[in-house]
Amino acid sequence: MTTKTKLLPVLSALTLSLTLWFCSSISVFSPEAYKQAVDLKVESLDLMSFATMPYADYEEEVIYLNTELDKAFEFSKGRPDNEISTEQWEILINEEGNLLGGFLKRWETEGSLSEMFVTEMQILISDAFDTIIGLESGKIDPSEFK
Amino acid sequence: MSTFNEFVSTLKNDLLDFAKENLEEYKDEILKDGILFIEKAKSDLERWTEGLASGALSKADFEFLLKGKKDLAQMEALKQLGLSKIRITKITNGIIDVVVGSAVKTFL
Numbered sequence: 001m002t003t004k005t006k007l008l009p010v011l012s013a014l015t016l017s018l019t020l021w022f023c024s025s026i027s028v029f030s031p032e033a034y035k036q037a038v039d040l041k042v043e044s045l046d047l048m049s050f051a052t053m054p055y056a057d058y059e060e061e062v063i064y065l066n067t068e069l070d071k072a073f074e075f076s077k078g079r080p081d082n083e084i085s086t087e088q089w090e091i092l093i094n095e096e097g098n099l100l101g102g103f104l105k106r107w108e109t110e111g112s113l114s115e116m117f118v119t120e121m122q123i124l125i126s127d128a129f130d131t132i133i134g135l136e137s138g139k140i141d142p143s144e145f146k
Numbered sequence: 147m148s149t150f151n152e153f154v155s156t157l158k159n160d161l162l163d164f165a166k167e168n169l170e171e172y173k174d175e176i177l178k179d180g181i182l183f184i185e186k187a188k189s190d191l192e193r194w195t196e197g198l199a200s201g202a203l204s205k206a207d208f209e210f211l212l213k214g215k216k217d218l219a220q221m222e223a224l225k226q227l228g229l230s231k232i233r234i235t236k237i238t239n240g241i242i243d244v245v246v247g248s249a250v251k252t253f254l
Contacts, residue, residue, distance in 0.1 A: 025231050025234070025235065026228060026231040026232060026235065084224050084227055084228040084231075085228065087224055088221050088224050088225070091217050091220055091221050091224075092217075092221065097213075097217050098210050098211075098213035098214035098216070098217050099214055099217045099218065099221075102210070102214070103214075106210065113207075114202065114203065114204065114207060115202075116197050116202040116203050116207070117203055117204075117207040117210070117211070120190070120193070120194065120197075120203075120211055121210075121211070121214065123190070124211070124214045124215065124218055127186075127218055127222075128217070128218050128221050131218070131221040131222050131224070131225040132221070132225075134225055134229075135224070135225045135228040135229060138228070138229050138232050139228075139232060140232060140235060140236065
């Protein structure tokens with residue numbers, strides 16, 4: 001057997017095993033996850049703009065948004081090799097934290113929030129969603145591996 | 147054996163070119179993201195302290211925003227971690243292409 005014929009199967013096996021190993025380290029791009037994050041960013045920022053008004057008037061909308069956020073978190077958690085994105089969602093929606101989950105909880109507790117606080121929190125939440133969207137859009141499209 | 151040495155030499159050069167092209171680009175990108183985050187944090191802090199002084203923000207608001215910025219920094223760090231993993235995957239795929247390309251150039 002010549003060097004050439006010996007080397008090619010080895011290279012093919014190396015290519016395949018390295019590709020499979022590295023591909024498994026982080027999830028591939030999901031159009032559904034991307035759309036979910038973009039939609040929830042728009043809906044969240046929109047609802048937040050009403051937080052200067054009484055919480056009681058928007059309770060139903062907040063409950064609905066929280067359910068949608070929980071769905072996005074669970075969807076992220078269910079995807080293989082998606083721990084990093086899931087951790088991002090966890091920080092964003094944590095009621096004990098200081099981003100969206102904490103903001104909605106504070107609105108509920110205090111009844112209404114000051115205008116500047118709401119505006120500044122909208123900037124933070126927008127950036128927070130962008131970290132999720134930015135990571136998802138940076139992921140490799142599965143078609144690139146074909 | 148001489149063909150194999152030729153392959154190793156071609157591979158070394160091809161990998162060097164690949165590393166020069168890719169690593170420089172990624173280094174600049176990471177640095178740019180980091181500087182942007184620090185600059186934004188500085189301007190946020192300026193506005194928030196002004197808001198606190200004018201009474202537009204309460205002490206609790208100010209504290210909440212600061213902690214929010216810390217949570218955001220964590221999310222940004224996670225994004226960078228994820229993107230680094232993606233870059234490693236892309237670089238690995240690139241290296242595989244270079245190895246296969248060098249082998250094909252030399253042996254076929």
